[in-house]
Amino acid sequence: MMPIEMTPAISFFIAAALIALTRGTMRHIITLVMPLLALAHIWTLPTDIQVQFDFLSYTITLVQINTYSIIFATVFTLAAFAGGLFALNQKRPQELSAAFLYAGSAIGVVFAGDLISFFIFWEIMTIGSTLVIWSADTDKARAAGLRYALLHFVGGVILMIGITAHVYATNSIALPHFVVNDFSALFDGELSGVAMWLILVGVLINAGAPPFSSWLSDAYPEASPSGAVFLSAFTTKTAVFVLLSLFYGSQILIYVGLFMIFYGIVYAILENDMRRILVYSIINQVGFMITGVGIGTELSMNGAAAHAFSHIIYKALLLMSAGSVLFMTNKRKFSDLGGLYHSMKLTCIFGIIGALAISSFPLTSGFISKPMISDAAAQEHLAVVWFMLTAASAAVFLYVGLKFPWFVFFQKDSGLRPKDPPLNMLLAMGLVAVICIAPGIYPDPIYAMLSGDVTYEPNTALHFVTQLQLLLFSGLVFFLMQPLLKRTLTISLEFDWFYRVLMNKGLLGLEKLGNAILSILAKMTFWILDLSIAKIASVSRPNGGLSKILPVGTTTLWVSVLLVIYLFLYYFSDFIIASH
Amino acid sequence: MPKIIKKLLAASEEYTDFSPRQIARYWLIFVCILLATLIAQFFVHPHPHFGIDGLFSFHAWFSVLTCVGIVVLSKLLGFWLKRPEDYYEKNHDAN
Numbered sequence: 001m002m003p004i005e006m007t008p009a010i011s012f013f014i015a016a017a018l019i020a021l022t023r024g025t026m027r028h029i030i031t032l033v034m035p036l037l038a039l040a041h042i043w044t045l046p047t048d049i050q051v052q053f054d055f056l057s058y059t060i061t062l063v064q065i066n067t068y069s070i071i072f073a074t075v076f077t078l079a080a081f082a083g084g085l086f087a088l089n090q091k092r093p094q095e096l097s098a099a100f101l102y103a104g105s106a107i108g109v110v111f112a113g114d115l116i117s118f119f120i121f122w123e124i125m126t127i128g129s130t131l132v133i134w135s136a137d138t139d140k141a142r143a144a145g146l147r148y149a150l151l152h153f154v155g156g157v158i159l160m161i162g163i164t165a166h167v168y169a170t171n172s173i174a175l176p177h178f179v180v181n182d183f184s185a186l187f188d189g190e191l192s193g194v195a196m197w198l199i200l201v202g203v204l205i206n207a208g209a210p211p212f213s214s215w216l217s218d219a220y221p222e223a224s225p226s227g228a229v230f231l232s233a234f235t236t237k238t239a240v241f242v243l244l245s246l247f248y249g250s251q252i253l254i255y256v257g258l259f260m261i262f263y264g265i266v267y268a269i270l271e272n273d274m275r276r277i278l279v280y281s282i283i284n285q286v287g288f289m290i291t292g293v294g295i296g297t298e299l300s301m302n303g304a305a306a307h308a309f310s311h312i313i314y315k316a317l318l319l320m321s322a323g324s325v326l327f328m329t330n331k332r333k334f335s336d337l338g339g340l341y342h343s344m345k346l347t348c349i350f351g352i353i354g355a356l357a358i359s360s361f362p363l364t365s366g367f368i369s370k371p372m373i374s375d376a377a378a379q380e381h382l383a384v385v386w387f388m389l390t391a392a393s394a395a396v397f398l399y400v401g402l403k404f405p406w407f408v409f410f411q412k413d414s415g416l417r418p419k420d421p422p423l424n425m426l427l428a429m430g431l432v433a434v435i436c437i438a439p440g441i442y443p444d445p446i447y448a449m450l451s452g453d454v455t456y457e458p459n460t461a462l463h464f465v466t467q468l469q470l471l472l473f474s475g476l477v478f479f480l481m482q483p484l485l486k487r488t489l490t491i492s493l494e495f496d497w498f499y500r501v502l503m504n505k506g507l508l509g510l511e512k513l514g515n516a517i518l519s520i521l522a523k524m525t526f527w528i529l530d531l532s533i534a535k536i537a538s539v540s541r542p543n544g545g546l547s548k549i550l551p552v553g554t555t556t557l558w559v560s561v562l563l564v565i566y567l568f569l570y571y572f573s574d575f576i577i578a579s580h
Numbered sequence: 581m582p583k584i585i586k587k588l589l590a591a592s593e594e595y596t597d598f599s600p601r602q603i604a605r606y607w608l609i610f611v612c613i614l615l616a617t618l619i620a621q622f623f624v625h626p627h628p629h630f631g632i633d634g635l636f637s638f639h640a641w642f643s644v645l646t647c648v649g650i651v652v653l654s655k656l657l658g659f660w661l662k663r664p665e666d667y668y669e670k671n672h673d674a675n
Contacts, residue, residue, distance in 0.1 A: 265654070386630065395646065411596060466638075472613060472617055479592070482592075489664070490663060491664075501671045
């Protein structure tokens with residue numbers, strides 16, 4: 001039996017080290033067994049557990065069970081297990097090792113009971129995820145990984161300043177609860193208000209909130225087929241967990257969430273890269289969760305947590321399906337794919353299951369979680385929010401639920417006839433496909449992990465009819481508007497344009513300006529030097545100023561002038577010192 | 581067969597590899613399912629929250645209107661945001 005007085009992250013940390021040191025079957029066994037041990041550990045934690053120790057003058061709470069710790073830790077562990085299975089034939093061990101470090105630290109965050117241990121696990125996550133991106137071992141991945149790391153370390157610094165200021169202002173490292181409804185706390189001159197905002201910004205950067213969402217679509221599509229599966233699971237959802245713990249009921253999150261929802265949709269509609277579409281749909285789906293956190297009722301927050309569970313699983317399935325296509329064809333653009341249903345039958349079926357789940361089709365996991373959030377908006381009479389959530393729910397089917405499987409597996413035949421991927425990849429997809437469907441039929445195990453007594457009943461005739469109308473008519477629009485949805489060989493600019501192009505050009509411009517100033521200065525220096533040399537030469541030559549014979553009287557005059565200046569300075573300095 | 585349906589079927593051939601017979605059959609099935617979801621509404625009891633969502637087939641026409649709106653909006657934003665694929669490489673961002 002595992003020592004219970006430890007964070008459940010420990011299994012993953014040990015696994016990360018062992019995977020790096022072992023080879024072959026041994027590594028496979030570790031990859032598959034350690035997440036299961038972690039799952040057992042999580043499920044046997046006593047509900048009142050507090051693993052604490054003293055550090056400096058603080059009591060660090062390494063493990064405590066917060067409201068949504070169990071559901072997030074469970075789904076993180078499942079995602080790590082399925083991702084590990086999917087990555088089993090990955091030749092480079094560093095990716096799995098980094099992925100387990102990453103998974104472990106995400107689990108560390110959800111059990112952290114104070115701001116210090118939360119922050120430490122949060123930063124290890126950045127290291128693990130950056131290493132996962134770099135494991136793809138391409139030039140593009142290295143560059144995107146560096147940009148990813150830089151942005152996340154900036155986010156970490158902002159968070160760190162926020163936490164430090166908060167601890168200074170309140171003298172407590174306990175997990176606080178903030179309510180941010182508007183910007184007033186920034187301007188009322190209190191340190192705690194600024195601290196709260198810095199913490200919010202630090203967390204929102206990891207959630208992929210505007211304007212810092214471009215790191216997602218920049219870095220994730222450059223990861224390896226299995227790397228993207230791990231990446232999609234942890235960072236943004238850990239941020240959702242932290243928002244659920246620290247910022248629930250903050251109105252500002254409703255606006256942030258709604259913005260993300262439509263941001264994801266618009267960019268996904270414009271996109272041609274199959275995995276980048278799935279990444280934009282992360283921003284979109286996390287937007288739903290953040291809106292739920294912002295509404296802040298028990299139903300909406302339970303909806304956000306349940307949707308995080310559903311989302312991690314179906315997004316893993318979608319990215320595995322896309323990853324299998326990439327793995328077998330080495331192609332990632334819709335414009336190069338099509339007609340793959342002829343030969344990749346199982347991958348196609350799994351992709352469709354994932355697409356149905358993300359669209360919240362009845363009897364899938366998405367259907368038991370996402371409608372909780374819009375129903376909560378209706379209960380709170382938030383009309384605009386409800387209409388926007390409903391419109392977005394319809395659009396999800398169009399921009400990813402249909403777009404992804406249609407352009408990869410159907411549409412015009414590309415002539416490619418790749419086989420289904422190796423067995424371990426198929427098994428991983430099969431496993432997550434089951435977890436996409438099972439909760440849709442029997443949601444109780446998911447609801448049991450939520451807060452309070454969940455009485456929500458998703459599978460009613462009314463829900464079925466309204467949801468099917470919403471989705472199928474969105475499908476009608478998809479097929480009728482095909483000419484407008486044609487894929488183009490383009491990318492779309494995002495906020496990172498400012499630091500990838502504008503700042504780059506700005507720096508180049510500054511460099512040019514600096515060079516121009518330097519050359520002018522150099523010219524001036526030479527001109528002055530030339531002039532002085534000529535002057536010195538002219539006074540030093542025979543009969544020049546210095547060679548002249550001067551009368552004694554002139555010398556005496558100059559000596560007395562110097563003496564007067566000296567005396568003046570002497571007394572004056574005394575006077576200044578005395579006046580101080 | 582009305583002209584508009586012929587046009588729709590011909591357009592569908594542009595973006596699939598299904599045979600014209602298959603396309604006609606799939607469209608027929610799809611339209612039947614759409615009608616079925618509309619008819620099904622007579623057998624459930626709606627609980628409108630905001631009035632307008634209690635109107636007949638609200639979710640169907642609201643879906644069509646907003647999806648068309650979103651596609652058109654995206655397309656318009658695309659004119660402003662889209663760049664060639666090698667845009668960043670050309671802007672000294674290769675490393």
